[in-house]
Amino acid sequence: MKIAFVVGEPSGDRIGADLVRALRRRIGTEFRAIGLGGEEMAAEGLESLFDIEELSIVGVGAILARLPQLMGRLRETTRFVLDERPDALVIIDSPTFSHRVARRVRQADPSIPIINYVPPTVWAWREHRAAAMRAYVDHAICTLPFEPETLARLGGPPATYVGHPLMTDPGLTPLLARDLDMAPRNPAAPTLLILPGSRRGEVARLLPDFGRTLQLLAAAMPNVRALLPSVERLRPAIEAEVATWPIKPEVVSGSAAKWRAFGVADAAVAASGTVSLELALAGMPMALAYRLDPIGYRFRFLITGWTAALPNYIVGHPLIAEHFHETVRPNHLARRLERLMSATPERAAQIEGFRTIRERMAVERPPGEAAADIVLGLAERRG
Template sequence: MKIAFVVGEHSSDQLGAALIRALRRRADTAIEPIGLGGDAMAAEGVDTIFDIDELSIIGVGAVLARLPKLMHRLNQTVRFVVDSKPDALVAIDSYAFSHRVARRVRRLAPGIPIVNYVPPAVWAYHGERAAAMRRYVDRVVSVFPFEPATYAALGGPEATYVGHPLLGDPPLQRIMAEDRPTAAGQPPTLLLLPGSRRGEVNRLIDDFGRTLAILNERIPNLRAVLPTVPRLESMIRERVASFPVKPEVVVGNERKWAAFAQADAALAASGTVALELALAGVPMALCYRLDPISYRLRHLISGWTAALPNYVAGHPLVPEHFHEMVRPELLARKLERLLTDTPERRAQTEGLGIVRERMRIEGDPADAAAGIVLEAIAERRR
């Protein structure tokens, strides 16, 4: 059985590799994975069409500058998939590229079943995409429990929640299995998480430093930890050197999860890390500043929140602060209430417990996703 994949970033590559392994466990025939992937999928036998790093472009200006090359890669990928005549095409995340491939493949080879793993966030913006997807996507594999109902309400293809990839992360599983204390530790520990991209960090880190300084005056002996990744370490250390109160900078996944396990609260850039914190049971305040071009397009955002834990909870559980409301004096006071034994801390901790329960699944997400791919193939063959 030949399965074509289209992924555009390294997080999708990990999902693709796990899905290939699950397909091999479940299928009653040999699986030949082909298409576009990264190192993890290469280890599972995918000879990638080109290096997916070519698609790691952020910002409208950068995309426009690379447009001719991107269009060439798009046409190349479509031709490869159509000519290979796979039993199915699995498009993982990376909407801008993978869905353009899927649309063209459906037009040129309508008999190929198409599954979208990690669909576009139609619950946050561009809700019209859900109904449009019915024309070229047969099944949707969702990683958030609220997505199937959202896709149904918007007229999209059938969607099934299989669990978020984070649920399979062993360090996070260990944290989730432990009982957190009901009150903050003494002295409390604050996590600072200014983002995973340079632009995010640059737009927030100075405010994080000022917030920490104010908070340190209000909570003496406060411990602050800033986890980061190796590619941002030198930049982070350079910026932190000018802080009046300096956090402990830790690098790497192992030290990051150790910090999560010890944390009493977090100040974080809004994004996937908010879901990590929620699953780890860490109360948080979230911040974000868009880049100038995205800020001009903010009217396209239709979601009632940008915080994933809020979507899962169904109410504004986690406080959010955008642009002008990223105010250190305000953030420090909110974090003080989350770092100490207060009604605010207890309410958010209880809500995060609900988020964890709603996200929880039985079994392996990749195994469930593999079952959906095989069902899509069987349905097309009938």
């Protein structure tokens, strides 16, 4: 059996690798994974068409600047899938690119089943995409518990919640096994986790504000220390920026170092995104911030969701404070973080919300195994 993948960023790469392992356990040596993926899928035997770093861009402005290159890669990927005629096509996240491939494949060869693992965030913006997906997606595999109901309400394709791969991440599972403690972990010498994002643009837009936040926080909490987990490719730029800060965080790289930091910190300031869910599951109180690129900012009216924080969607109320553009104010962030790093009602409220998130996201089977059932069911139906 041959399954094609279209994956455009590291988070999707991890999900794809998990699915490939599950498929191989079911099918054995007769299984082949082909298409587009990252380092983790390469470790599972997929030879990617090109480096997915080319697709790791955020913001309307960045996309427009690289549009000719992206269109060339779109044609190349579509042509590859059609030439290979796989038993199924699995597109994972990165909807700007992956859904364009899916639409072209469906138009050229309707016989290829198409599965969308991690569907677009129609619950946050551009709701009409849900109904449009029915024309080229046979099944959506969801990693957030509220998504199947949302897709059904908006007229989207059939959908199944399989759980989030984070729930079985070997780095996070020890933290999930720990009881959630209302009290700070280091009351005498609190530790702040700084998470400015995994893409160059968002890091450049947020890191200076986070540096000023740390400086102000240190004035109120003199014994505070900071840890800054970084993806390896961004570490030189991050180290150059933090070298100018009066209060310098310890920069660490690698998955093991990141999860160790999650295990010892008292609170976090982070770029809004999937990391907010990681923090919630780890029981880490947080404040979130984000700045769009200038062109993206002009199109902010397209955002219809009541929140951009995944933990807020899961619990159904504004559990985590969000700071966007003009409200990314270091004086504000520092005061909020001081409260979250102390034994306060604000900290207790977030911890209690994290208990609810753990309960609502719990599943009986590993996500990859449940996802493999869906992919195999559609692939075998074609055969």
